[in-house]
Amino acid sequence: MSEPVSETVGKPVSETVSETGHGLFSDRPRSPWADVLRQFRSHGGAVAGVVILGLLVLAVVVGPFLWRLDPAFIAPKATDMFKMRNLAPSLAHPFGTDQLGRDQLARMLAGGRVSLAVGFVAMLISLFIGTTVGVLAGYVRWLDGPLMRLTDLFLALPLLPLLLVMVMLFRDALASVLGPEAGAFLLIVGAIGLTSWMQAARIVRGDVLALKEREFVLAARSIGTPPHLIVLHHILPNVISPIMVAATLGFASAIITESALSFLGLGFPPDFPTWGRLLFEGVEYMQADPNRVLFPGVAISLTVLSINYIGDGLRDALDPRLRRR
Amino acid sequence: MQQGGDIGATRPVLDVRRLKTVFNLGSAEVHAVNDVSFHVRRGELLGVVGESGSGKSVTMMSLVGLLASPPAEVRGGEVLLDGIDILKLTPRALSDIRGARIGFVFQDPMTSLNPVLTVGDQLAEPLIRHKGMDRRRAAARAVELLEMVGIPDARARMSGYPHQFSGGMRQRVMIAIALACEPDLLIADEPTTALDVTIQAQIIDLMQDLRQKLGMAVIWITHDLGVVAEIADRVMVMYGGQVVEEAPVRDLFAAPRHPYTRALLRTVPALDGARLHRLNTIEGQPPILFEAPGACSFRHRCDHADAQCACVNPDCCKVAAARDATDDPKSGHFVACHHVPALPGAEARAVAVDA
Numbered sequence: 219m220s221e222p223v224s225e226t227v228g229k230p231v232s233e234t235v236s237e238t239g240h241g242l243f244s245d246r247p248r249s250p251w252a253d254v255l256r257q258f259r260s261h262g263g264a265v266a267g268v269v270i271l272g273l274l275v276l277a278v279v280v281g282p283f284l285w286r287l288d289p290a291f292i293a294p295k296a297t298d299m300f301k302m303r304n305l306a307p308s309l310a311h312p313f314g315t316d317q318l319g320r321d322q323l324a325r326m327l328a329g330g331r332v333s334l335a336v337g338f339v340a341m342l343i344s345l346f347i348g349t350t351v352g353v354l355a356g357y358v359r360w361l362d363g364p365l366m367r368l369t370d371l372f373l374a375l376p377l378l379p380l381l382l383v384m385v386m387l388f389r390d391a392l393a394s395v396l397g398p399e400a401g402a403f404l405l406i407v408g409a410i411g412l413t414s415w416m417q418a419a420r421i422v423r424g425d426v427l428a429l430k431e432r433e434f435v436l437a438a439r440s441i442g443t444p445p446h447l448i449v450l451h452h453i454l455p456n457v458i459s460p461i462m463v464a465a466t467l468g469f470a471s472a473i474i475t476e477s478a479l480s481f482l483g484l485g486f487p488p489d490f491p492t493w494g495r496l497l498f499e500g501v502e503y504m505q506a507d508p509n510r511v512l513f514p515g516v517a518i519s520l521t522v523l524s525i526n527y528i529g530d531g532l533r534d535a536l537d538p539r540l541r542r543r
Numbered sequence: 544m545q546q547g548g549d550i551g552a553t554r555p556v557l558d559v560r561r562l563k564t565v566f567n568l569g570s571a572e573v574h575a576v577n578d579v580s581f582h583v584r585r586g587e588l589l590g591v592v593g594e595s596g597s598g599k600s601v602t603m604m605s606l607v608g609l610l611a612s613p614p615a616e617v618r619g620g621e622v623l624l625d626g627i628d629i630l631k632l633t634p635r636a637l638s639d640i641r642g643a644r645i646g647f648v649f650q651d652p653m654t655s656l657n658p659v660l661t662v663g664d665q666l667a668e669p670l671i672r673h674k675g676m677d678r679r680r681a682a683a684r685a686v687e688l689l690e691m692v693g694i695p696d697a698r699a700r701m702s703g704y705p706h707q708f709s710g711g712m713r714q715r716v717m718i719a720i721a722l723a724c725e726p727d728l729l730i731a732d733e734p735t736t737a738l739d740v741t742i743q744a745q746i747i748d749l750m751q752d753l754r755q756k757l758g759m760a761v762i763w764i765t766h767d768l769g770v771v772a773e774i775a776d777r778v779m780v781m782y783g784g785q786v787v788e789e790a791p792v793r794d795l796f797a798a799p800r801h802p803y804t805r806a807l808l809r810t811v812p813a814l815d816g817a818r819l820h821r822l823n824t825i826e827g828q829p830p831i832l833f834e835a836p837g838a839c840s841f842r843h844r845c846d847h848a849d850a851q852c853a854c855v856n857p858d859c860c861k862v863a864a865a866r867d868a869t870d871d872p873k874s875g876h877f878v879a880c881h882h883v884p885a886l887p888g889a890e891a892r893a894v895a896v897d898a
Contacts, residue, residue, distance in 0.1 A: 359613075432654060433649055433651060433654040433655045434654060434655050434656055434657040434658075436609065436649065436655070437647070437649055437655040437656070437717070437720075438657070438668070439609055439638075439641065440607075440609055440641055440642065440646075440647035440649075440721075441641060441642030441646075441647075441668060441669040441672065441720060441721070441723075442638040442639060442640070442641040442642035442643060442669065442672055442673060443638070443642075443668065443672060444635070444638055447672075451660075451668070452657050452660070455657075455659045455660065456657070456658070456659050458659075537659070
């Protein structure tokens with residue numbers, strides 16, 4: 219105890235204040251993120267999820283630089299192409315080849331990039347819309363009715379036909395502006411985001427409705443906190459756990475929706491691989507070559523599962539009431 | 544204990560005149576606050592007593608726009624804070640006053656702190672909002688505030704969350720937040736009701752201590768007549784959304800005039816003497832006011848009620864001078880009852896105050 223005191227005694231006050239000391243004599247409050255990290259690490263599933271997701275991300279980001287086969291390469295001569303078709307896994311092609319003789323590993327790596335990016339961005343869009351709608355509906359009384367009817371409307375819409383119409387209407391327009399790949403990415407991400415925010419909105423609205431009647435909101439108003447800061451500073455941190463759960467579910471369902479769209483031929487251009495597309499292409503050859511569905515299927519499942527576990531761990535870690543000291 | 548005397552002549556920091564608040568429920572209206580007039584002087588502690596549903600909290604919350612609107616609606620009256628009518632301010636300007644010039648402490652410290660924010664964050668909030676401090680200066684000031692309200696090891700506890708604090712500690716934190724910007728007026732809405740008796744005594748001592756240090760006015764809402772007798776300079780008794788009696792604390796306890804006040808004082812269990820009888824109660828329930836009172840609202844529970852009580856609502860009139868008499872026309876013993884004779888020449892209180 220006496221040691222840190224003697225250290226600080228000689229210094230001018232201003233200097234000791236700026237120091238980030240430790241323990242009892244630290245002047246700055248210890249960062250709450252340290253606590254979050256500690257709690258997160260005690261959640262075994264979440265840590266495993268981080269490791270697996272990290273490996274998957276690392277593989278799709280770095281992998282194509284190490285495994286240099288072109289995922290779109292088809293042997294130019296028909297005889298060569300026939301020789302390359304539907305090969306079983308070997309050293310030359312660890313995941314085998316598809317019906318056109320393209321290397322499956324290279325396609326998995328390229329497809330993973332697209333699938334993970336689609337899932338992540340679509341999740342962000344749907345979370346942003348869902349949280350905004352939910353908070354506004356819950357907090358602003360006169361917006362509640364209109365926004366919730368809008369949510370009901372979206373829930374009642376048959377989503378797949380809606381997605382099809384959106385893709386039909388905007389694909390060419392976007393492709394001509396941004397190029398076919400970027401255009402398709404934006405379109406799919408936007409379409410998935412715009413049609414999957416409703417669950418998050420409902421959950422957030424319900425929580426906000428309950429939270430705004432809590433006494434700490436009254437206490438915040440009693441010290442003059444303006445409404446937008448009450449929402450941002452007092453209410454949002456309290457709904458972070460349902461948002462986290464919605465986020466992980468959203469990520470998973472975005473990957474799956476993208477797969478469904480690709481299957482219908484309305485996703486990315488046909489020669490552009492995603493995990494969903496590889497899976498559905500493989501279905502035809504499932505009996506002859508189970509690896510064709512196994513690899514993309516396992517990749518999707520591992521991703522979704524590890525993200526769900528991460529969300530679970532984050533929810534626990536972000537809630538200070540569950541955090542152990 | 545500090546009593547009226549020397550500070551009696553200073554002008555009121557808060558002067559409320561004929562405040563009316565109504566809850567509009569669509570199909571019905573509830574007249575929760577009816578023509579309530581009162582004032583608090585600098586450094587004074589005004590105790591507000593009355594049973595649940597008598598309009599104490601609603602009155603105080605409508606002063607500064609804390610009631611959700613709709614359904615609540617302030618229908619009339621003036622709230623003068625240092626001479627400026629704050630009911631006429633925009634919501635934004637009113638929120639500049641809340642926390643800066645009028646602080647609030649609520650009943651239940653277990654629920655009035657945000658569970659997911661650190662205590663330090665919540666203490667810094669009014670400082671950043673009203674004093675324009677940056678985070679570091681606000682944090683340094685917050686440590687001082689925690690020390691001021693007697694939280695040991697304040698610096699380390701800044702990063703703690705509310706659930707790591709005991710009830711009494713949390714109420715200390717709430718007080719520190721309310722006092723962060725050194726308000727002119729602190730409104731404490733049953734600040735000790737949710738605490739056990741020993742903690743209650745500590746919090747009362749702390750509030751008295753801080754009041755003397757900072758020289759602020761305090762409005763203390765409570766059910767506990769014992770607490771009021773100990774700490775208040777003046778007491779206001781509310782019933783049915785009206786002020787039924789108001790007097791300096793000694794006058795009120797020595798000579799309660801209104802039948803409701805007397806009944807209220809009789810319900811206090813005595814610690815000495817025989818305990819052979821049941822606790823005294825006031826029969827019946829307080830009224831739910833679906834219309835503005837046109838008659839004495841206590842008449843159904845009052846032993847003295849007669850025909851006049853049923854058709855005329857008594858005004859709150861001065862019935863006696865304050866015992867430690869000052870020249871201030873605002874001080875004295877005021878009662879709203881037909882059966883308590885007013886001083887000759889005394890008019891209805893709100894009118895007298897306006898003059």
